[in-house]
Amino acid sequence: MRIAVISRVFSRSGGGAESYSVALVQQLSSRHEIHVFAQESNQPVAGVTYHRVFCLSRKPRWINQVLFAIATWMQTRSGFDVVHSHENTWHGQIQTIHVRPLRHNLFFARSGMRRFVQWVKVALSPRLVTYMLLEGARFKASPARKVVATSESLRRECEQAYPDSQGDVSVITPGTHCPQHLPTRLQARQQLRLPRAGRLVLFVANDYARKGLDALLQAMKHLPADIRLVVVGNPKSAPKYRQKVDQMGLGGRIHFLGSLDDLSLAYCAADCLAHPTLEDSYAMVVLEAMAHGLPVVVSGPEHCGxxxxxxxxxxxxxxPDPRDAQRLAQLIGSVLGDTDLAANLRSHGLKFAERHSWERAALQYEQLYLQAASRH
Incomplete structure (x- = not known):
C-alpha cells in the first residue's frame, strides 16, 4: 500500500507520540511504500520518502497547527491508499490519539455554571476554538475513518469527551523491541560519561514537571548518597532544574544528559527506572525499560496508562500518589536494596515486554488500513 503518515515532529527524541510514529513506520516500511509529512525530522527510518512541510513559525503553536493541517491536507488529497495522522488534522482515514482530548480536559465532570464558564472561556480564545474544531474533526463519524487510542484509559476518555464515538475507538498500545546484544553496565556508563561506581536511577521525559521530576528530586534527599539520578530528555528545562538541584544540596548526584536518539545506553547504564508521572496516556519509556531488563517504579493506574x-x-x-516523594524513595530503595526483588521485576517485566512487540501493533494497523482503503 501507498501510505501517507502525518507527524509534525518525526524523530525518536521528540517524545512518546513521536517515538510511536517512528517505530510504527519502521515496522511497516519493509512491506509498504511510506511517505512521511513533517515539519521537523532527522529522517530516522531508511527507505522512507520524506516531505518537509512548510513552517512559517513554530509560535504561536495553534496558528502553526492550522497551517500544518492545511499544508498536509493539500499534499495528501490524492495518490495514497491510506492517510494516517498522528496530529490534530481533519483529514486522514486513520487518526491515532496520543493524549487526553482537550474537550475532556475542559468539560468532563463539569455541569451547570461550571460548564457554561468553560464554554465562555473557549469562545473568547481563538486558540481553544481552533484546537476544539480540529479535534472535533478527528472524531467526526465516517465509514472510512478509524480512530485509534494508545491505551484503554485513553479510549475511555475519548468516548467520554465524544459520546458518539462509543464502540468505534480501537486500542493499539505501543510496542517495543527486546534487544539481544547489549553493552555491559560499565561500558554504557563509560560511553555516557557517567560515574562507574554507585547506583543509578534513570528518569526519561521531555516534560520534566508533568512526568514527576520534582517529586523524584525530593525523593533523592531521602536516599543514600551513593544513589545518583540520570535525567534524559529535552534540555529546555534543565537550567531551571539544575538551579533547583543546587538549592536542594543535590549537586554532583544529578546528571542531565539532554536528548538521546537512542535510549539503549541509558537503560543499560541504570539500575532502575523511576517514572512518577502525573499524567501519561501510556508511557512507552516504561515498556522500553522493561525490554532492557530494567526494574521499574511507576505511577499507578490512575495516573499512567x-x-x-x-x-x-x-x-x-x-x-499510588506520584507526589508522595517519601513513598517514592521507599520504593526506589526497595528495588536498589533487594536483589531478589530486582531480579523478580526484571524477569516479569521482560516477559511483559516480549508480549508487546511493534510487529503486533503493525499487524493491527494493517487491518485498519485495509478496512479504510476498501471504503475510500
Missing part, C-alpha cells in the same frame, strides 16, 4: 496492565510487585512497583 501502562500501569493498568501491570501487577504490583510483579512487573513493576506502583506508586
Amino acid at each position: 501502562i500501569s493498568q496492565q501491570l501487577t504490583q510487585g510483579s512487573e513493576a512497583l506502583l506508586l
Whole structure:
C-alpha cells in the first residue's frame, strides 16, 4: 500500500507520540511504500520518502497547527491508499490519539455554571476554538475513518469527551523491541560519561514537571548518597532544574544528559527506572525499560496508562500518589536494596515486554488500513 503518515515532529527524541510514529513506520516500511509529512525530522527510518512541510513559525503553536493541517491536507488529497495522522488534522482515514482530548480536559465532570464558564472561556480564545474544531474533526463519524487510542484509559476518555464515538475507538498500545546484544553496565556508563561506581536511577521525559521530576528530586534527599539520578530528555528545562538541584544540596548526584536518539545506553547504564508521572496516556519509556531488563517504579493506574496492565510487585512497583516523594524513595530503595526483588521485576517485566512487540501493533494497523482503503 501507498501510505501517507502525518507527524509534525518525526524523530525518536521528540517524545512518546513521536517515538510511536517512528517505530510504527519502521515496522511497516519493509512491506509498504511510506511517505512521511513533517515539519521537523532527522529522517530516522531508511527507505522512507520524506516531505518537509512548510513552517512559517513554530509560535504561536495553534496558528502553526492550522497551517500544518492545511499544508498536509493539500499534499495528501490524492495518490495514497491510506492517510494516517498522528496530529490534530481533519483529514486522514486513520487518526491515532496520543493524549487526553482537550474537550475532556475542559468539560468532563463539569455541569451547570461550571460548564457554561468553560464554554465562555473557549469562545473568547481563538486558540481553544481552533484546537476544539480540529479535534472535533478527528472524531467526526465516517465509514472510512478509524480512530485509534494508545491505551484503554485513553479510549475511555475519548468516548467520554465524544459520546458518539462509543464502540468505534480501537486500542493499539505501543510496542517495543527486546534487544539481544547489549553493552555491559560499565561500558554504557563509560560511553555516557557517567560515574562507574554507585547506583543509578534513570528518569526519561521531555516534560520534566508533568512526568514527576520534582517529586523524584525530593525523593533523592531521602536516599543514600551513593544513589545518583540520570535525567534524559529535552534540555529546555534543565537550567531551571539544575538551579533547583543546587538549592536542594543535590549537586554532583544529578546528571542531565539532554536528548538521546537512542535510549539503549541509558537503560543499560541504570539500575532502575523511576517514572512518577502525573499524567501519561501510556508511557512507552516504561515498556522500553522493561525490554532492557530494567526494574521499574511507576505511577499507578490512575495516573499512567501502562500501569493498568501491570501487577504490583510483579512487573513493576506502583506508586499510588506520584507526589508522595517519601513513598517514592521507599520504593526506589526497595528495588536498589533487594536483589531478589530486582531480579523478580526484571524477569516479569521482560516477559511483559516480549508480549508487546511493534510487529503486533503493525499487524493491527494493517487491518485498519485495509478496512479504510476498501471504503475510500
